[in-house]
Amino acid sequence: ETAVFQTPNYHVTQVGNEVSFNCKQTLGHDTMYWYKQDSKKLLKIMFSYNNKQLIVNETVPRRFSPQSSDKAHLNLRIKSVEPEDSAVYLCASSLGLGNAETLYFGSGTRLTVL
Amino acid sequence: GDSVTQTEGQVTVSESKSLIINCTYSATSIGYPNLFWYVRYPGEGLQLLLKVITAGQKGSSRGFEATYNKEATSFHLQKASVQESDSAVYYCALSENYAQGLTFGLGTRVSVFP
Numbered sequence: 001e002t003a004v005f006q007t008p009n010y011h012v013t014q015v016g017n018e019v020s021f022n023c024k025q026t027l028g029h030d031t032m033y034w035y036k037q038d039s040k041k042l043l044k045i046m047f048s049y050n051n052k053q054l055i056v057n058e059t060v061p062r063r064f065s066p067q068s069s070d071k072a073h074l075n076l077r078i079k080s081v082e083p084e085d086s087a088v089y090l091c092a093s094s095l096g097l098g099n100a101e102t103l104y105f106g107s108g109t110r111l112t113v114l
Numbered sequence: 115g116d117s118v119t120q121t122e123g124q125v126t127v128s129e130s131k132s133l134i135i136n137c138t139y140s141a142t143s144i145g146y147p148n149l150f151w152y153v154r155y156p157g158e159g160l161q162l163l164l165k166v167i168t169a170g171q172k173g174s175s176r177g178f179e180a181t182y183n184k185e186a187t188s189f190h191l192q193k194a195s196v197q198e199s200d201s202a203v204y205y206c207a208l209s210e211n212y213a214q215g216l217t218f219g220l221g222t223r224v225s226v227f228p
Binding site for chain 2: 097098
């Protein structure tokens with residue numbers, strides 16, 4: 001049963017464009033995340049967001065920015081995409097921010113940058 | 115930084131045979147990380163299979179087991195008798211610090227044939 005919803009499933013765009021991905025969770029969780037899975041299948045955390053506290057992975061380029069209207073939504077904006085941004089972006093949520101928390105993932109958004 | 119190494123690529127196994135996916139980890143903190151196995155079934159999102167947060171303990175779910183071996187820094191996933199429905203991609207992961215999120219292995223695709 002899906003409880004973390006991501007849109008779109010796929011997006012193709014050109015270098016320099018701005019893109020935005022949406023994520024909504026219906027689990028009543030307090031914490032949401034964005035992960036990136038690159039072409040080598042490596043999954044890495046980009047952001048976590050809890051009670052208006054944003055934690056950023058220091059390796060994330062500044063053209064990426066998360067946007068949250070409430071604790072059930074965490075969108076991802078990329079200001080000016082580059083070829084290396086081609087990847088699958090996974091949204092997730094958890095009850096809280098502890099390091100033993102179970103993460104619930106969406107099905108992902110595949111971005112292709114031409 | 116932290117890292118997780120697991121059986122690479124694809125594993126093909128006959129139904130009712132045993133399966134083992136190797137996972138070893140390297141953690142930077144002096145404590146013990148929390149260890150996880152996540153799974154992605156075809157057409158579904160990534161989901162937790164099992165987790166163990168105490169060294170020396172065993173986790174189990176859906177017939178799979180994994181034991182947290184801190185001496186060997188391993189967390190191998192095993193199942194005595196697989197079914198076709200176990201065909202999926204399996205990811206080993208660790209978490210030490212909520213700010214750093216989960217550190218994943220590259221995933222192992224398991225194909226079970228009748």
